[in-house]
Amino acid sequence: MPSTTDLYCVMGNPVAHSRSPWIHARFAALTQQPLDYQRRLVPLNGFAADLQAFLHSGGKGCNITVPFKLDAAQAAHTQSPRVALAGAANTLVVGKDGRLHADNTDGLGLVADITRNAGFAIAGKDVLLIGAGGAAAGVLGPLLEQQPRSIVVCNRTFHKAQALVDTHAALAQSQKVELQAQEQQGLASSFDIIINGTAASLQGAGIPVPASVLRPGSLAYDMMYGPAAQPFLDWAQQHGAIGRDGLGMLVEQAAESFALWRGVRPPSQQVLQELRAVLAQEAKA
Numbered sequence: 001m002p003s004t005t006d007l008y009c010v011m012g013n014p015v016a017h018s019r020s021p022w023i024h025a026r027f028a029a030l031t032q033q034p035l036d037y038q039r040r041l042v043p044l045n046g047f048a049a050d051l052q053a054f055l056h057s058g059g060k061g062c063n064i065t066v067p068f069k070l071d072a073a074q075a076a077h078t079q080s081p082r083v084a085l086a087g088a089a090n091t092l093v094v095g096k097d098g099r100l101h102a103d104n105t106d107g108l109g110l111v112a113d114i115t116r117n118a119g120f121a122i123a124g125k126d127v128l129l130i131g132a133g134g135a136a137a138g139v140l141g142p143l144l145e146q147q148p149r150s151i152v153v154c155n156r157t158f159h160k161a162q163a164l165v166d167t168h169a170a171l172a173q174s175q176k177v178e179l180q181a182q183e184q185q186g187l188a189s190s191f192d193i194i195i196n197g198t199a200a201s202l203q204g205a206g207i208p209v210p211a212s213v214l215r216p217g218s219l220a221y222d223m224m225y226g227p228a229a230q231p232f233l234d235w236a237q238q239h240g241a242i243g244r245d246g247l248g249m250l251v252e253q254a255a256e257s258f259a260l261w262r263g264v265r266p267p268s269q270q271v272l273q274e275l276r277a278v279l280a281q282e283a284k285a
Contacts, residue, residue: 073088103257
């Protein structure tokens with residue numbers, strides 16, 4: 001008998017510490033959706049073959065994490081405008097005709113967490129985006145669509161920040177947002193929202209920008225969570241800003257993926273609260 005449980009997965013390398021299976025299991029239980037969501041550790045040079053094997057086994061969709069987001073975008077038959085802009089995909093959806101559609105829900109997840117869960121409006125605000133790699137590229141489009149007053153992109157290597165700004169210039173113009181690249185250490189102004197899209201704290205490199213970028217009550221958001229985000233959050237608090245980690249972004253981008261696959265919106269805020277409680281228990285253990 002054919003299985004009535006649809007198969008999904010997260011593909012990455014490494015992938016052992018991914019919280020996605022737990023998140024999607026909770027989404028499935030709370031929405032009564034019959035699905036099985038697994039981790040797949042993919043060989044670094046084996047994404048295409050592993051994706052085909054997963055699809056051949058009846059897979060209906062997958063999340064893609066580092067370092068395969070570029071490969072995922074290129075593997076799909078069709079791409080959302082977000083993927084075309086970011087050049088990277090974190091979600092693959094198998095259509096009824098078997099064709100693969102690529103989307104990127106990272107930026108939607110970040111925006112949802114900032115505006116809905118943290119209660120910070122982005123519209124009309126001054127935003128600093130630190131980093132110009134895949135994480136930053138995945139969120140800049142949805143941030144621009146919130147119509148902040150301005151976004152400054154800064155990066156250790158300036159030309160990468162400028163390249164990211166150049167690819168988003170038309171969108172910025174259509175949304176009437178002032179978008180520019182600046183040198184990381186040459187930042188002279190302060191911002192309402194500061195988003196860290198680098199792994200600087202994870203690599204022990206310290207905080208990549210001066211404290212003068214913070215205003216009292218600014219939101220300082222690190223896309224990472226757990227110990228990796230702590231130095232950035234501590235720095236924010238020391239300078240009178242409000243620190244927030246990326247756990248909500250993780251849950252909200254998963255909720256966007258789940259909605260694309262199942263046509264049902266899961267209760268993401270409830271699952272975020274549950275996940276925070278799980279992590280707190282693990283930290284005590």
